[in-house]
Amino acid sequence: MSPAPTAPRAEKGDDPSLVVGVDVGGTHVKAGLVTATGDVLGLTRTDTSRSSEGLVDVVVGVVDGLLTAARGRQVVAVGVGAAGLVDHARGVVVLAPHLPWRDEPLRDRLEGRLRLPVVVDNDANAAARAEHRFGAGRGEPDLLLVTLGTGIGGAHLVDGRVQRGRHGLAGEYGHMTVVPDGRACPCGRRGCWEQYASGSVLGRAAEDLVRQGRPGTTMLRELCGGDAARLRGEHVTRAGLAGDPLAADLLAEVGRWLGHGLANLTSALDPGVVVVGGGVVAAGDLLLGPARRALAERLPGTGHRPVPPVRPALLGNTAGLVGAADLAREAGG
Amino acid sequence: MSLCLGVDIGGTKIAASAVAPDGTILARARRESPAQDADRIERTVADLVEELTAQVSGSGEQVVAVGVACAGFIDRHGESVVFAPNLAWRDEPVKAHLEALTGLPVTVENDANAAAWGEYRFGAGRGVHDLLLVTLGTGVGGGIVTDGHLVRGAHGFGAEVGHLRVVPDGLRCGCGNTGCWEMYASGSALVREARAVVAGGGAHAAYLAGLCGEDPEELDGVMVTEAARAGDPAAVEVLETVGRWTGEGLASLAAVLDPGCVVVGGGVSQAGDLVLRPAREAFARHLTGRGHRPTPPVVVAELGNDAGMVGAADLAARAVGAGPSGR
Numbered sequence: 328m329s330p331a332p333t334a335p336r337a338e339k340g341d342d343p344s345l346v347v348g349v350d351v352g353g354t355h356v357k358a359g360l361v362t363a364t365g366d367v368l369g370l371t372r373t374d375t376s377r378s379s380e381g382l383v384d385v386v387v388g389v390v391d392g393l394l395t396a397a398r399g400r401q402v403v404a405v406g407v408g409a410a411g412l413v414d415h416a417r418g419v420v421v422l423a424p425h426l427p428w429r430d431e432p433l434r435d436r437l438e439g440r441l442r443l444p445v446v447v448d449n450d451a452n453a454a455a456r457a458e459h460r461f462g463a464g465r466g467e468p469d470l471l472l473v474t475l476g477t478g479i480g481g482a483h484l485v486d487g488r489v490q491r492g493r494h495g496l497a498g499e500y501g502h503m504t505v506v507p508d509g510r511a512c513p514c515g516r517r518g519c520w521e522q523y524a525s526g527s528v529l530g531r532a533a534e535d536l537v538r539q540g541r542p543g544t545t546m547l548r549e550l551c552g553g554d555a556a557r558l559r560g561e562h563v564t565r566a567g568l569a570g571d572p573l574a575a576d577l578l579a580e581v582g583r584w585l586g587h588g589l590a591n592l593t594s595a596l597d598p599g600v601v602v603v604g605g606g607v608v609a610a611g612d613l614l615l616g617p618a619r620r621a622l623a624e625r626l627p628g629t630g631h632r633p634v635p636p637v638r639p640a641l642l643g644n645t646a647g648l649v650g651a652a653d654l655a656r657e658a659g660g
Numbered sequence: 661m662s663l664c665l666g667v668d669i670g671g672t673k674i675a676a677s678a679v680a681p682d683g684t685i686l687a688r689a690r691r692e693s694p695a696q697d698a699d700r701i702e703r704t705v706a707d708l709v710e711e712l713t714a715q716v717s718g719s720g721e722q723v724v725a726v727g728v729a730c731a732g733f734i735d736r737h738g739e740s741v742v743f744a745p746n747l748a749w750r751d752e753p754v755k756a757h758l759e760a761l762t763g764l765p766v767t768v769e770n771d772a773n774a775a776a777w778g779e780y781r782f783g784a785g786r787g788v789h790d791l792l793l794v795t796l797g798t799g800v801g802g803g804i805v806t807d808g809h810l811v812r813g814a815h816g817f818g819a820e821v822g823h824l825r826v827v828p829d830g831l832r833c834g835c836g837n838t839g840c841w842e843m844y845a846s847g848s849a850l851v852r853e854a855r856a857v858v859a860g861g862g863a864h865a866a867y868l869a870g871l872c873g874e875d876p877e878e879l880d881g882v883m884v885t886e887a888a889r890a891g892d893p894a895a896v897e898v899l900e901t902v903g904r905w906t907g908e909g910l911a912s913l914a915a916v917l918d919p920g921c922v923v924v925g926g927g928v929s930q931a932g933d934l935v936l937r938p939a940r941e942a943f944a945r946h947l948t949g950r951g952h953r954p955t956p957p958v959v960v961a962e963l964g965n966d967a968g969m970v971g972a973a974d975l976a977a978r979a980v981g982a983g984p985s986g987r
Contacts, residue, residue, distance in 0.1 A: 422952075469814035483916075490806045492918020493790040494953060497806075502948030503912040506828055514948050591824045595804070595916060597813020627823035627835045631743055632733065633815050 348652030586621025671746030776803020778971030907942025
């Protein structure tokens with residue numbers, strides 16, 4: 328006879344504990360209480376601070392506020408995602424172009440003040456983790472997240488683990504060379520992928536067309552109030568979705584370059600799913616359709632191998648804090 | 661002592677060895693490869709296993725597992741060879757068949773992955789947990805270790821780096837696409853460029869032309885390396901070109917992976933610094949964030965043609981829990 332049944336082991340979803348997730352960006356600190364199923368309670372947004380000390384104070388203040396808001400529900404850890412180079416093992420923010428921190432031992436400082444276990448990671452790593460656990464790549468252990476913004480960032484998971492590389496610098500996808508001696512990149516090199524497929528490239532291409540007074544730019548011109556310098560990727564997305572053919576062409580062009588770069592990444596990493604994040608993915612298939620076609624056409628062995636699905640990110644701008652919280656939960660918070 | 665066997669199955673020969681837990685090869689055997697007969701390949705592997713088992717049993721060693729490596733796509737569970745360009749295997753359940761034939765646990769791995777693993781465990785990348793291996797041969801193969809784990813990918817197609825597009829609308833590749841890395845950075849590219857030099861004639865081509873008896877088709881990679889070693893400027897230039905393309909492609913991969921070490925293997929790597937110096941220069945020049953990050957060393961593979969066998973044997977050892985506990 329089998330032994331008497333005991334209480335079923337608690338599934339992750341039954342875990343009532345909370346983890347504070349914090350996303351430290353260049354302008355705001357976003358935070359919330361994150362459940363074991365990735366839901367966010369009490370989302371807050373606070374202005375950042377320009378001083379290193381001040382920014383630590385902001386994070387502590389935000390977390391304290393959330394601990395109070397948790398009203399007796401158990402909070403077991405704090406996860407912080409920061410926009411910059413993070414030494415994950417030591418919990419140090421090494422270098423962050425948009426933050427005042429340099430070699431900031433953030434984990435130790437926060438643990439000292441908060442009396443909770445703290446995990447610190449790069450924001451893109453955190454976002455990839457979130458999309459893997461709760462978002463567009465749920466359950467897929469080999470996931471590639473590519474985020475189109477000013478440049479192209481992202482992170483990849485292999486067998487369910489975020490890969491950081493030897494120095495925490497993995498995931499600089501935007502600086503793969505896609506055109507030898509191509510367009511100049513602020514990184515000092517030429518032909519970087521992000522000069523062909525980022526959100527800012529889309530805005531710049533639209534700006535050029537409007538400045539040249541090309542026919543068909545009426546809608547783009549209206550969207551920027553006649554000031555071409557104000558054109559951003561989002562404007563092109565909006566125009567494309569409203570049926571503007573020129574905007575659709577620009578999105579398709581960026582989409583094709585997106586697909587070519589994704590083919591290179593897929594050859595190297597063979598992800599089970601590609602998740603594309605950033606504001607411009609609001610364009611949906613106007614961008615991702617051409618990207619998917621270019622990927623399938625370019626991938627070696629197409630027809631003999633599966634082509635990974637290319638999906639828009641689901642979690643938007645809470646991905647960083649949700650993922651940071653989940654990494655902290657996994658670390659044993 | 662418990663040993664594992666490593667078997668490298670190629671289109672012309674099958675090489676096998678008995679490998680100690682520290683990566684030392686204790687015995688070797690090889691056969692012609694019956695590449696066009698799926699069943700005979702498996703029986704030949706079984707024969708080699710039997711031969712090596714007999715060889716080492718005299719000294720009291722026991723064979724506990726077999727690791728098999730071949731070029732091609734292996735399903736992610738390491739059970740079947742989905743497609744192997746040089747062998748008759750198509751969706752061949754190699755693991756099950758070989759286990760039935762040998763009575764031993766069998767591990768199946770892509771050859772470049774196995775070579776990367778071998779170099780990571782016992783070779784040029786020993787102890788570097790984030791490692792990129794590229795092999796410059798007929799094509800360009802690759803193997804990636806991240807955080808001490810082999811990247812097989814979601815479908816077992818990981819680290820197939822030879823068809824990265826490095827030049828839009830570039831040279832036409834046998835895969836049907838254009839601008840693939842291996843059209844610029846492989847042994848085939850080296851020979852193609854050198855043949856073009858010979859075909860072009862003139863004083864510049866004289867040395868290479870002499871080596872191949874004026875017939876460009878007779879020229880091979882070894883001759884080019886030999887000419888470069890002797891100081892022939894044309895051969896040096898061809899190796900530099902291939903090295904430069906190698907370095908550029910590596911820089912793109914390093915942006916993605918942030919490896920602690922890059923290991924270059926394959927026939928072209930035997931040219932040593934003649935190809936690696938230009939590769940290192942181009943790599944450093946094209947690596948994003950240069951000046952703000954350490955440039956990983958680019959080194960020649962240490963295990964040569966044994967890397968795949970040794971890596972496969974170690975992977976087999978780990979699969980049965982017989983290997984030294986690594987990371």
